[in-house]
Amino acid sequence: MATKTLDDLFYETLKDIYYAERKISKALPKMARGAQDEKLKQAFLTHKEETDGQIERLQQVFELIGKRARGKTCAAIEGILEEGEEILEEFKGTPALDAGLLAAAQAVEHYEISRYGTLVAWAKQLSLKDAVTLLEETLSEESKTDATLTTLAGSAVNIAAKKAA
Template sequence: MATKTLDDLFYETLKDIYYAERKIVKALPKMARGARDEKLKAAFEKHKEETEGHVERLNQVFEIIGKRARAKTCPAIDGIIEEGEDILDEFKGTPALDAGLLAAAQAVEHYEISRYGTLRAWAKQLGLKDAVSLLEATLAEETKTDEALTGLAEAALNSAAQRAA
């Protein structure tokens, strides 16, 4: 068996997040359509646009390392997205729907933040300065989105979920 290095791990994790981002782009419109709160709908739509940019940045990172952009199935993101779809089905028409969708979106954000933080650290270790800046830009956007979702939850959606429809 060939020895695996940090280069290999970086590439495998890059393929994982590439798959995840592409799945997220497809899931966000469905979440936006299901959301009742206009601010939450707008947040999902904005994040879809940002996520398309994240895919483009990942394509650039693949170019930097001289590898073809490929996706590797990510069971973690598949599960998180499935949970969001379950919330859409189980809480449709209820006051708790938006709080549940927001929580599912934050689970996605936290997964992405974890992956991008790791990839950034490895890119630094590997001396991939151009990749570091691309990964940092995405990490900053993911963190900002998570903070915005938290603000939306605390300002309105969590308390609205307590009220009767």
Template sequence: MAQKALEDLFYDMLKDVYYAERKIAKTLPKMMRGAQDAKLKQAFETHREETEGQIERLQKVFEIFGKRAVGKTCAAIEGIIEEGEEILDEFKGSPAIDAGLLATAQAVEHYEIARYGTLKTWAGLLGLDEAVKLLDQTLQEEGKTDELLTQLAETAVNKTALGKAA
């Protein structure tokens, strides 16, 4: 068996996150429809639009790396999305649904932040300077989205879940 190197690991994780982003793009409209808070709906829509750009950047990273853009099933994102779907089913019409959807969205963000941070570091080690810039751009977007979701949770969504006026 041939020994695996960082290049192999980078490519494997790149395929994983590419799959995840495409899955997220398909799931966000469903979360948007299930959300009750207008600002949360808008946050989901904004993130869907950003995700489309992130997918395009990932395709460029594949090109820079000299590989075809292909996805590999990501068990982590599948699990997070499954939890979100359970929340949609179990809390539909409840004042707590937005808090549950927001928590799911933050789990997605934290997964993405971890992956993009790692990919950016590895791209730097591999001398893929252009890929570093693209991955950093996405990493910054994911961080801003996480901050926005935290702000929504703290200022409105969690209070609504308690039944208190925001």
């Protein structure tokens, strides 16, 4: 068996997050339609636009390493998104729906933050300076989205869910 390298690991993880981002891009409009809080709806739609830009940056990273942009099924994101679907179905029309959707969205963000943090570290080790710049831009966006969701949870969504209980 051939020896696997950090280059191989970087490429495999890049395929993983590329698949994940494309799935997330498809899921965000559905989450926005399901959300009851207008600010939460807008946060999902804003992040949809950002996600599409992140996909483009990932395609640039693939080009930088001389590989075709393609995804690899990511069981982790499949599971996280499935949980979001369950919340949409089980809590539809209830005061707790938005709190559940927001929590599901943060699970997605935390997954992405961990993946992009790892990819940035590996790109630095591999001296992929241009890839570092692209991946750091996405990592920053993901962190900002997570912070926005945290603020929204504490200032409105969780409060509304509790008041209705």
